[in-house]
Amino acid sequence: MAYIEMIDEDDAQGPLLEMYSRLTSPHGGVDNILKIHSLNVPSLAAHMKLYKTLMYGRSGIxxxxxxxxAVTVSVLNNCHY
Incomplete structure (x- = not known):
């Protein structure tokens, strides 16, 4: 399995801490799929903007x-997200 360095919630500071506070999931943490961006906060913001556009933006779908x-793709990729 690949390893990507991540900053955990307890170690987050500044803009990352602010972003994490908005991304805490119902189970009480930030999902790893988001934490992989922790070393580059602008990429985390871009990830969330893309996600929100795809899932909530105007569309014919x-x-x-x-x-x-999304669920079908996750199942096909054996991904629990």
């Missing part, structure tokens, strides 16, 4: 259909 596509 319904929100429910987008969610079904």
């Amino acid at each position: 319904s929100r429910a259909r987008r969610e079904m596509i």
Whole structure:
């Protein structure tokens, strides 16, 4: 498995800490798929902007259909996100 250095929530400071505070999931932490951007906060912001655009932006694809596509792709990739 590949290793990517990440900054945990307890060690986050400044803009990263602010971003983490907005991204805490219902289970109480920040998902690793987001923490991989922790060394480059602008890339984390870009990731979230892309995600929100794809999932919530104006589209001819319904929100429910987008969610079904995301789940299907995750299952096919054996990804729990």
